[in-house]
Amino acid sequence: MTRTCLVVDDSRVVRKVARRILEAHGFAVAEAEDGQKALDACRLGLPDCVLLDWNMPVMDGITFLHHLRQEFGPEKPPVVFCTTENDLSHIELAIAAGAQEYIMKPFDDEILSGKLSQVGL
Amino acid sequence: MTPSAFSTFAALLKSRSGLVIGPDKTYLLETRLAPILKREKLNDLTALAERLTKPGADNLARDVVEAMTTNESFFFRDDKPFTHFRTQALPRLLANRPANAAIRIWSAAASSGQEAYSLAMILADAKAQLAGRTVEIIGTDIARDQLNRAREGLYTQFEVQRGLPVQMLVKHFRKEDSNWRLSDTIRSMVRFKEFNLLSDPRTLGRFDVVFCRNVLIYFDPPTKARVLDGIAAQMPADGALYLGGAETVLGITGRFAPLQGERGVYGLTPARAAA
Numbered sequence A: 001m002t003r004t005c006l007v008v009d010d011s012r013v014v015r016k017v018a019r020r021i022l023e024a025h026g027f028a029v030a031e032a033e034d035g036q037k038a039l040d041a042c043r044l045g046l047p048d049c050v051l052l053d054w055n056m057p058v059m060d061g062i063t064f065l066h067h068l069r070q071e072f073g074p075e076k077p078p079v080v081f082c083t084t085e086n087d088l089s090h091i092e093l094a095i096a097a098g099a100q101e102y103i104m105k106p107f108d109d110e111i112l113s114g115k116l117s118q119v120g121l
Numbered sequence B: 001m002t003p004s005a006f007s008t009f010a011a012l013l014k015s016r017s018g019l020v021i022g023p024d025k026t027y028l029l030e031t032r033l034a035p036i037l038k039r040e041k042l043n044d045l046t047a048l049a050e051r052l053t054k055p056g057a058d059n060l061a062r063d064v065v066e067a068m069t070t071n072e073s074f075f076f077r078d079d080k081p082f083t084h085f086r087t088q089a090l091p092r093l094l095a096n097r098p099a100n101a102a103i104r105i106w107s108a109a110a111s112s113g114q115e116a117y118s119l120a121m122i123l124a125d126a127k128a129q130l131a132g133r134t135v136e137i138i139g140t141d142i143a144r145d146q147l148n149r150a151r152e153g154l155y156t157q158f159e160v161q162r163g164l165p166v167q168m169l170v171k172h173f174r175k176e177d178s179n180w181r182l183s184d185t186i187r188s189m190v191r192f193k194e195f196n197l198l199s200d201p202r203t204l205g206r207f208d209v210v211f212c213r214n215v216l217i218y219f220d221p222p223t224k225a226r227v228l229d230g231i232a233a234q235m236p237a238d239g240a241l242y243l244g245g246a247e248t249v250l251g252i253t254g255r256f257a258p259l260q261g262e263r264g265v266y267g268l269t270p271a272r273a274a275a
C-alpha cells in the first residue's frame, strides 16, 4: 500500500520541495499550512508519518505535536521535525515531545529520505 | 595533457596508493589537482608531471596522492554493517574472549572519522555489556588532512544529518557555532594514525574486527588481494571483516568467505585462519 506523509509547513515552497522528494520515493503527500490544519487532517485520518515545521502561524509545530501525542498515543504516526531551529535545546524539546527524528533546514533528498528510513519508512 | 604526463600520474597513484585511473578519468586529475597547480604556480598538468619526475619531489607527490583520494564518508554508512556489528559480531566476541582480553577494531580507510566514531558510539552505548573490558579503535588513512579532520571531531550540519540518528546527535555532540563537535568521551575512544594500505599491517597488530569499506573499489584485483590477505593475517579465527556495498572478496581471495546470510560481512575461511 502507498505510504502517506503529511507535510506541515507554512511555506508553500518548502511544501512543494518536500512533496517532490516524497513522491519520488513513492509517498502520497498531503499538505497543511499550520498546526491546527494538520491536527484537523489527522482527526480525519492518520498519515503514516508527519514532516513538521516548527514556526508557523495559528499553531506551531511543537504545540501540534503535544496535541497529536495526547490524542493518538506516544508513537504513531512517527514525526520528523523539519525546521530552521538548529540548536540543541530545540532538538531536545522536540524529542521530549515525542518526535522521532529531526531535520535542520536546509534539507535535500538524501537527508529527507534518510531520516524517513530511520523512522522505519 | 600529454599521454606521457598522464602515464606519470597513473603510475605515481598506482604505486603510492593503489589508485587505478584510466584515461577516462583525466577530468578527475584536472579538477582535483587544480589547487596544487595554483599553489605551485604551474600552468598545466603536463608541467606538474614534469616537476614530479625531478628529484626532491617527494612531498609534492604525497600532496598529489592525497588530493586524488575520494574522502566521502558518513555516520553509520549503509546502516546494516553497524547493526550487524552491534547485534552479532560484538556479542560473539564478548562471549568468546576471556573477560580481561582487549578487543581491537580497525577502521582501515577512516577518512574524516565517521566510521570509527560510529563504532565508538555503539560501544559507548554498550558500556554495560562491555563490563569494563578494554576496546581499542584505530582509524587509519593515507590522507593526512582527513586524519586531522577526524581527530578534530567537528562536523557540519549536513554531515551530522547523514545517517546519524538524532538521539545520537543529542547524546554525543555539542554545537559549536554552526558545526557539531563530538564529545571528548567518544573522541578519546579512537586513535587516528597515518597508514597506507599498501604497506605491512603487521605493524598495527591484531584486529578482531576490521571495517575496510569503500576503498578497495579504487584498487585493481591484485592490490585488493594483497590488502585482504594482509588483513586476514592479522585476524583471529572468529574475526569479522566488513566491506563496502560495492566490494567483495569473491574472486579476489580465498582467505575470507561471506558470513552466511549476510551481505558485506566476511569471516576467515576455517582452514586458513591465522594461527
Ligand SMILES: C[S@@+](CC[C@H](N)C(=O)[O-])C[C@H]1O[C@@H](n2cnc3c(N)ncnc32)[C@H](O)[C@@H]1O
Pocket (backbone or CB within 6 Å): B016, B017, B018, B019, B069, B070, B071, B072, B073, B074, B077, B108, B109, B110, B111, B112, B115, B140, B141, B142, B143, B146, B195, B196, B197, B198, B212, B213, B214, B215, B244
Ligand atoms: C571513500 S573513503 C571511505 C571512508 C569510510 N571507510 C566509509 O566507508 O565511509 C576512502 C578513503 O580511503 C583512503 N585511501 C585511499 N587509498 C588508500 C591507501 N592506499 N591507504 C590508506 N587509505 C587509503 C582515502 O584517503 C579515503 O579517505
